[in-house]
Amino acid sequence: MSKLQIRAFLYQLGCFAILFISARYLVEQYTNLTGYWIPVTAFFVGTILSPKFQAVKTKDGEKFYMKWIFMKDVKEIG
Numbered sequence: 001m002s003k004l005q006i007r008a009f010l011y012q013l014g015c016f017a018i019l020f021i022s023a024r025y026l027v028e029q030y031t032n033l034t035g036y037w038i039p040v041t042a043f044f045v046g047t048i049l050s051p052k053f054q055a056v057k058t059k060d061g062e063k064f065y066m067k068w069i070f071m072k073d074v075k076e077i078g
Helices: 003-030 037-049
Strands: 053-058 061-067 075-077
Touching: 003 037, 003 053, 003 061
Parallel strands: none
Antiparallel strands: 053 061, 061 075
16 A cells, blocks of 8 residues: 555545544434434444545556545545
């Protein structure tokens, strides 16, 4: 794995973790869900809302891209 692939994995993991923890707290506080439905709901919310990061090898070298549900197109980072 290259540095950019590891960076993409860590960014994606960090964004998912932040959204999962936030969604779990909000679901627990503001809904009537109980038991294992709280983390299951938070998992789906975190998965859908989390941006996707990817390192792609191009003819110009390796590049770092991000795609998010709230953005229309893919954005090059760095």
